[in-house]
Amino acid sequence: MESPRGRRVGRPAAATTDVPPDDVILAKGLKAFGELGYDGASVRELARWIGVSHNFINDRYGSKEAFWRAVVDRAQQRLWATVLAAMDDPSRSELDRFRGAVRAFCAANAQEPHLAAIMNDEARRDTPRLHYVLDRYVRPVLADVAPRIERLTASGQLHDVPLDAVVFSIVATAQAASQQPLLALIGDSYDRDGPGFLETLADIVLDGLVRAPTRPPEGASPGMRPRGSGGTGGC
Numbered sequence: 001m002e003s004p005r006g007r008r009v010g011r012p013a014a015a016t017t018d019v020p021p022d023d024v025i026l027a028k029g030l031k032a033f034g035e036l037g038y039d040g041a042s043v044r045e046l047a048r049w050i051g052v053s054h055n056f057i058n059d060r061y062g063s064k065e066a067f068w069r070a071v072v073d074r075a076q077q078r079l080w081a082t083v084l085a086a087m088d089d090p091s092r093s094e095l096d097r098f099r100g101a102v103r104a105f106c107a108a109n110a111q112e113p114h115l116a117a118i119m120n121d122e123a124r125r126d127t128p129r130l131h132y133v134l135d136r137y138v139r140p141v142l143a144d145v146a147p148r149i150e151r152l153t154a155s156g157q158l159h160d161v162p163l164d165a166v167v168f169s170i171v172a173t174a175q176a177a178s179q180q181p182l183l184a185l186i187g188d189s190y191d192r193d194g195p196g197f198l199e200t201l202a203d204i205v206l207d208g209l210v211r212a213p214t215r216p217p218e219g220a221s222p223g224m225r226p227r228g229s230g231g232t233g234g235c
């Protein structure tokens with residue numbers, strides 16, 4: 001599987017006369033920013049990756065940062081649509097929706113490793129772009145997720161872990177999608193099945209967050225619970 005950074009296989013040598021469709025432009029921009037990083041991607045270099053004239057990005061989007069936002073908006077919207085669909089599935093219990101949302105988040109990052117690389121790059125610094133993503137996408141989702149986690153914790157289905165620790169554990173797991181060179185040196189699991197590999201990592205995180213159902217003491221009738229126990233939880 002191709003590394004999300006540091007390789008330029010398939011990059012056009014010069015601009016073409018035909019302007020690609022918007023979706024293609026934004027997809028190629030995602031790959032360019034993912035491999036080069038924001039600072040390493042000049043407007044001229046971005047144009048070469050996309051296959052357009054050197055002034056195209058400024059003419060169409062106004063600036064490199066505005067183009068970055070357009071690129072990231074497309075990828076973030078696709079990612080969160082997948083997560084929200086899992087989180088709001090009415091056919092599943094709240095705990096199963098939580099599990100499904102975590103797995104969906106990791107799988108979506110595996111499908112878009114260049115987005116994971118971009119966010120990994122921005123997360124190392126306090127940049128306006130990082131705040132843009134947090135304010136536009138992450139915080140609105142967290143406002144929805146936090147009460148769900150509180151309910152699962154209060155019912156005894158999740159361990160009582162600070163919300164920021166829960167979020168970081170999930171985000172850090174998904175960031176494996178941007179570390180393909182390291183993963184390739186460790187083994188070939190990600191190369192063979194990237195989404196499956198991240199789902200396995202997600203399950204490891206979930207196993208640390210989800211509480212096992214409380215078991216009655218030996219000899220107790222099936223309907224009895226230990227005195228003072230909380231909710232039964234469950235997976």
